[in-house]
Amino acid sequence: MRNPCHAVEADDLMTRPDPDVITGAPDRVCRQLEAVRALAPLIAGQRNDFDGGRRLPDAVFGALADAGLFRLWLPEALGGPELSPFEFMRVVEAASALDGSVGWLVGNGGGMSRIGGYVDKAVAGEWFSDPRAFIASSTGAVGTAIPVAGGYRLSGRWPFGSGAHHAMRFMVLASVRPEDPDSPLLCCYLGRADVTILDNWHVSGLRGTGSCDFEALDIFVPAAHAHPFLGLQPTQPGLLYRMPPSSVFAWSICGVPLGIASGAICSFAELASRKSRPGTRALLRDRETVQATVGRTRAMLRAARAFLSDAMRDLMAVNETGGERLVEARATIRIANANAAETAMSITDMLAASAGAAAIFETCGLERAARDAHAAAKHVAMSPNNYVIAGRLVLGLDAGTARF
Template sequence: MRDSCDAVEADDPMARPGPEVIAGAPDRVCRVLVAVQALAPLIAAQRSEFDRGRRLPDAVFAALADAGLFRLWLPHALGGLELSPFEFMRVVEAASALDGSVGWLVANGGGMSRIGGYLADTIARDWFADRHAFVASSTGAVGTGTPVDGGYCVSGRWPFGSGAHHATRFMVLASIRPEEPESPLLCCYLGRRDVTIHDNWHVCGLRGTGSCDFEARDIFVPAAHAHPFLGPRPTQPGLLYRMPPSSVFAWSICGVPLGIASGAITSFAELACRKSRLGTRALLRDRETVQATVGRARAMLLAARAFLIDAMTELMAATETGGERLVKARADLRIANAHAAETAMSITDELAASAGAAAIFETCAMERAVRDVRAAAKHIAMSPNNYIIAGRLALGLDPGAARF
């Protein structure tokens, strides 16, 4: 009879995609997922450098780029995959199950490739001609974009520029009239040489993302290299580029905490197959309380994912109809994001508690998972404040969020 520990090893995401990730996926998505899993040995070998360098090692970043993981939402017409939102989430989950920092940069880099759907064809082709093109973005601060002849003069300092050390472009928010609270916001794109990176990413979680501050002073941005933050006019026909950009932005990272939690479940199962309770020969896996913890974690993960999928399904339909239906769909997507992050934190916390003292060592995958999932959950797109938006709508009030 085959030992259950062997079964766990066979289902290890380091070996192949789990069935919940790959079942029913089109061939092109399966190929991407297989490419993600093929990176597992490199990621494992380089992981200690993530914390030491506070960024991804060059070899890991290059491998992600070579696998096409920073082109997931680039339009088909420009040589990208233009994955559906659901396919995109599956890929991000798979990458995040290997490592939270890797998943975060796949989510951010792959997500930002959607700008090819808002830019002129010639510009987008030029920027993404290099397979290693990566757009670091920040919506955590607003700079100034003073109108000048032919474009804007942009200045500011922006935080959380994930992947800044490897970025070829930087997307920033800039206000045309900063003295006016309701001034329109622009997405402005800066070149690598236009910015100064401040090496200030000293954090407890997602250390390998290199999410440093970056700064620009009096940089000319051509009008063709900017578009409205809210309501940009799509240059590509796909539904992805017609959906509310702020909602698509929020969706792009929702798979990260779920992937981290999924990886934690696998790591705990492996630990439970070899770790005995102090003073006994009984393995953790043989205790009913542990079995219940893993079963509950699995149920929580699947439920959170189902809520996200349901919310995105409705958002896609509501994009075509608009009106109040779209407003509600956007709010529901935000609370699905917040719920997924909270659920992922609960899963990792419960598994770490069941693992006992083993989970406090940096060599334990669950120790990293706890740190990484809590860092990911701090993102505004997964903030508990999103519940306020949905609550206000349910109570007959306006959303009450300027960037909603």
């Protein structure tokens, strides 16, 4: 029998052509996608441990690192693949289709490898000399960075440190004048020994990400291990490192909800090929209403992805132009992120409703997909507030946020 998931997986994630602005050898991303595919049995075999441990098992995390999935945006000058934004999103989607927590950490870890394009080459070379290097980041709070000779004394507590239990380094936001809301923010990088991880990740979705709070008290951060949060100057020439950091940061995880939704369609197709509704022998897949739902979710998924890709094409095209066109492009990519998250939630909810009671069992892939999609959509990068920002700009107002 034909695999009901084949069309979804192959078309959406593995063989989908890239937009015409992709640069670099096409086999580069194919190797990454094959690495993701090869990890599917390991992930499936240990998935039940994700929720209980509230983090990825060491074997899974190590396999992701060994496959190079936490180095996707590391500059070529440092031995990384330096994927284009579109190549990056395809890999994150593919990982997220296998499991939302896996995709979330690939997006976060692979996304944070871009800091190799901002810090001094010698510093980045040291940090990424370990092939299993993973940098956890948090922008959900602001610590205090007191200037001292040679650097800063840093203190604070930061939430949502995805992958914290496996991280070798932590990126945090800090201010030299936290009492002043207009004070420029710094990105500071701490070693694992500098932080205390607080085991408070008790959540409904994305449980395997281990996104715990962590804190630091009066830790010295060398000046070479810090840079501005906004307006930073890249140390590498690639376009990726010249684009607005806030837009690139959001892009690093926007593929997660879409990947979860794609995986949910696959899970539903498999379920519908063997499950019948009570009181009838007809399989779910033979019902026209179910067929229409699956068709509609496919259209929704591809439309959301197309909007994201179109928004990124515009951002890349006008990055060097600046001015109002760049402002508009940055606002557009924000609403594309929000739309993708909302679409993913709708898709998983529609499929769960069609599956009936089967979708409430933890043994059903739809149960995990629904709660993971809803959890991912809560991230600030995909917040409905992005619509407010875009609307304000269209109406002739300012963005209404200092982080735009």
